[in-house]
Amino acid sequence: MHIARRAELSRLHPQAQGQSLEDILISSETALSLIDNYVLSLQAMARGQDLIREPVSVSAVLHDAAHELLPAAKQYGVTLELDAGAKIEPVSMHRTSLQAAFVSLGHALIEALASTGATAQTPLKLAVHRSRYGVVAGLYCGREEITVEAFRRSQLLQGNVRQPHINLSAAAGAGVFVADALLKTMSTSLKVSRHHKQCGLAAILPPLNQLQLV
Amino acid sequence: MAHVLLVEPDKPLADIYAEALINAGHTVDIRATAQSAVFAADDHMPDIVLLELQLTAHSGIEFLYEFRTYHEWEHIPIIVTSHVPAHELQSSHKLLKEQLGVTAYYYKPQLRLSDLLRLVKDATTPS
Numbered sequence: 367m368h369i370a371r372r373a374e375l376s377r378l379h380p381q382a383q384g385q386s387l388e389d390i391l392i393s394s395e396t397a398l399s400l401i402d403n404y405v406l407s408l409q410a411m412a413r414g415q416d417l418i419r420e421p422v423s424v425s426a427v428l429h430d431a432a433h434e435l436l437p438a439a440k441q442y443g444v445t446l447e448l449d450a451g452a453k454i455e456p457v458s459m460h461r462t463s464l465q466a467a468f469v470s471l472g473h474a475l476i477e478a479l480a481s482t483g484a485t486a487q488t489p490l491k492l493a494v495h496r497s498r499y500g501v502v503a504g505l506y507c508g509r510e511e512i513t514v515e516a517f518r519r520s521q522l523l524q525g526n527v528r529q530p531h532i533n534l535s536a537a538a539g540a541g542v543f544v545a546d547a548l549l550k551t552m553s554t555s556l557k558v559s560r561h562h563k564q565c566g567l568a569a570i571l572p573p574l575n576q577l578q579l580v
Numbered sequence: 581m582a583h584v585l586l587v588e589p590d591k592p593l594a595d596i597y598a599e600a601l602i603n604a605g606h607t608v609d610i611r612a613t614a615q616s617a618v619f620a621a622d623d624h625m626p627d628i629v630l631l632e633l634q635l636t637a638h639s640g641i642e643f644l645y646e647f648r649t650y651h652e653w654e655h656i657p658i659i660v661t662s663h664v665p666a667h668e669l670q671s672s673h674k675l676l677k678e679q680l681g682v683t684a685y686y687y688k689p690q691l692r693l694s695d696l697l698r699l700v701k702d703a704t705t706p707s
Contacts, residue, residue: 367689371596374693379603393592442591481589481636483612528664529634536589536612536636 368393392437399434400473400541403466407544410463410551417460417551421574424457424464424503425450428492431468438473439490442480449493449561450503457501457571459552464571467548468492468505471556471567474541475505481536482509493561497570504559504568509534512565514558521546542567581605582704585626587617587643589635597630600693606700612636614643621647626656627704630696632688633662641672644680657683657703661691 369390376386410417428450439446475490482488487508494503511533520530524543531539546556549569559568584601588594589612598608609624611617614635621629629647633640640660647653658681665687669676676682683703686695 368590368592368596370689371593371693375596375600378600378693382599389592477590478636480591481612483589483616533637536632536634 369397389441392441396438396441396473399469400544403470403548404540404544406463406466407470407547407551410460411547413551417463419458419460419552421456422459422461422464424454424494424501424571425452427461427465428468428494428503431465431472432492434465434469435472435476435492439476442476444476444479445489447489447491449491452495454494454496454501455573455575458574459571463548463552467545467569468503470541470548471505471545472541474535474537474539474545475507475567477537477541478531478535478539479507479509491561491564491566493566495561496573499570501571501573502559502561502568503571504556504561504566506559506561506564506566506568508564510565512558512567517556517558517567581607582627582700583607583609583624584700585617585621585629586610587614587629587631587635587640588612589632596693597696600697601700604697604700614638614640614646617643618646621653625652628700629656629658630700631658631660631662633660633664641680644676644682648680654681659683659699659703660685661688661696662686663688 372386372389376383428448432446432448435446479488479490491506493506494501516533523530528538549555554569554571556567556569559566584606586594586597586608588597588610594610598610601608609620611620615638631640660682666685676685684699
């Protein structure tokens with residue numbers, strides 16, 4: 367819809383065509399990326415849990431996901447932050463699926479933050495830290511609405527209502543479920559998590575201790 | 581020209597609507613949530629409200645109830661442009677039109693900018 371309305375605006379006011387083309391490009395690339403990730407989740411679910419795993423640097427995946435999310439974040443007026451500088455051991459995951467999960471989740475949270483109108487005060491942080499359960503990587507923001515109970519309720523409501531995360535987002539938040547589906551094909555899932563007192567959604571990833579070189 | 585209160589949580593779409601309305605000579609106040617929209621109306625009384633029903637936390641219906649309780653805002657035209665198709669709201673038609681005074685209801689994907697501009701002009705031009 368963004369593309370159609372932006373194109374119509376450009377036709378009504380041809381003098382703003384440059385900005386319109388840029389916005390149309392961002393919207394179409396975002397849409398294609400989300401569709402790709404959704405298809406990837408369906409394919410992964412259809413194949414079962416036989417994705418080829420490899421040693422993956424979570425910091426590098428978060429960095430690439432942040433880079434992919436940047437144009438959409440700018441379009442929605444959301445500030446992205448990356449906190450992936452800590453030395454974290456590699457994890458055993460399917461890299462493409464892991465990055466797709468973070469990108470899908472990121473899009474959903476960018477949309478959610480923008481729909482509260484609190485984007486200036488609330489940056490979205492892609493972060494990783496170590497916990498006693500494993501390597502915890504995800505996206506965090508200052509929204510207290512992200513609670514275990516609210517997330518569980520939204521999972522129950524998904525597919526049955528238009529706004530499963532009603533206190534978090536005005537949209538369907540499909541990216542959250544696509545991310546969860548992708549992670550489940552790699553034997554993990556999204557969980558409500560905290561990083562430096564910020565709420566967020568993250569996955570616990572199994573570290574590959576034999577490859578820990580640092 | 582009119583002062584438009586645009587209650588729209590989808591920022592890129594709100595920017596497009598605002599740009600079209602400003603180009604048509606209107607002034608626009610964009611708000612993403614019901615609560616901030618009520619505050620905005622209190623700061624500067626709008627001539628017309630464009631409203632999405634699907635908002636974060638408080639819904640557009642809650643906004644309508646709140647908005648219509650204020651005597652001075654009783655007659656401000658409200659046009660609902662929503663992602664919810666009209667047929668899904670058939671049972672609420674009477675509530676929206678008669679009780680909450682919604683001027684018109686449009687399914688957003690089918691509402692072109694040119695139609696939106698015409699609706700705003702028609703609703704804010706004295707007959």
